[in-house]
Amino acid sequence: MLDWLVEPGQQVERNQAIVELETTKSALELPSPQAGKVVRIHGAPGDTINVGEPLIVFEVPDDTAGIVGTVPKDEAPKRRVRLSAVLDED
């Protein structure tokens, strides 16, 4: 753990950098996997966070939790094209 870039209570957007980490491979800024409010962060600069251990807890609305994308809205069908045809019934 190098440094936290967010703090509890803060609202973050998806892909916003939330923490600087150093792994065995590289140092990186970890982007937020989702939008939401930060409830709790685990570890302070200098600490080691093992794979599988909690890093950060978000509070997110139920209807967007975990989804990569957005929930489609139910919209009335719109048209610009009108059909015209002479139909023979043979």
Added chain:
Amino acid sequence: MSETITDPRSTECSTATDAGSVQQLSMQQALNRALDEILAENPKTVIFGEDCGRLGGVFRITDGLQAKHGEDRVFDTPLAESGILGMSVGLAMAGFHPIPEVQFDGFAYPAINQIVCQIARMNYRSRGTLPMPITLRVPSFGGIRAPEHHGESLEALFAHVPGLKVVSPSTPHDAYHLLKYAATRPDPVIFMEPKSRYWQKGPVDVASAVPGPATHDGGTDDAAGLSGARVAREGRHLTLVAWGAMVSRCLQVAELAAEDGIDIEVLDLRWLKPIDAEALARSVGKTRRAVVVHEAPLTSGLGAEVAQLITQSCFATLKAPVERVTGFDVPYPSGDLEDEYIPNIDRILFGIQRVLEYRRG
């Protein structure tokens, strides 16, 4: 379509009628319920994939299943699709019924080797001694404005591979029953879930279509009619053929066309391999005009296969060549360009108009 996502295990979201057999469920909830019942009914079933276990899936399709059925039967895997599908082969060979999940359709590409070279061929290669009762769940198609590789239309790719069966539900009712049916098949089934319809609610009659007992000899037990296409709307003048998320769009188009005096039949193909050629012949034999609608690119898309089947059975009576309204011959775009790519109502209406205007030389 509802924007509200409720806990699939909640009973509050269900409106029980008809002695409890019909419930209002989203497709997400219907799939969750089907998986829950499959796990309860078949102790050899195992469900796994990225985030399938503790999280319950990014779309919550496997929500609550690990807590209920245990970590040995519903579990998380590393982010390695080839490993997920390779493990499925081994489990199937050991007598299990794997239901793996590829988290998004674009992530099926890294597992194509396992799907095509192993899963699809193992029964053939072993002269029938190693069936592969694998149901691969793939959240499919576009419509949720996701990044690249999170929306793809891979049905033609899968359907072209001998040994695979491919199905895509369009309603919560079909999602529930087709998944339960697919899970009883001795052959590998690619189950393409239209992710943009996960939140759509509809009546699910859990008692109306109950597949027969599982068979492992390839024989049919389809007393409930789950192996073929479905007429989603009756009509006289033209047949729209679609599957997955495009079915609901075609139903909208049919409503609009009715305002113009055109009576459209909508055929929900459901099974993309094998295709229900008899249902195509029945429908287009009646309407004598057809438009195929799909999200995949035009060239070598499944629309071409459907058009050929129609031509083969209805050539003498067709009033116009079979029209296709499809995505474009470009990579499936990321969210911002989806509306330009996926067939919209006007493009489908134009396709219908081209067929209606056609006159023989």
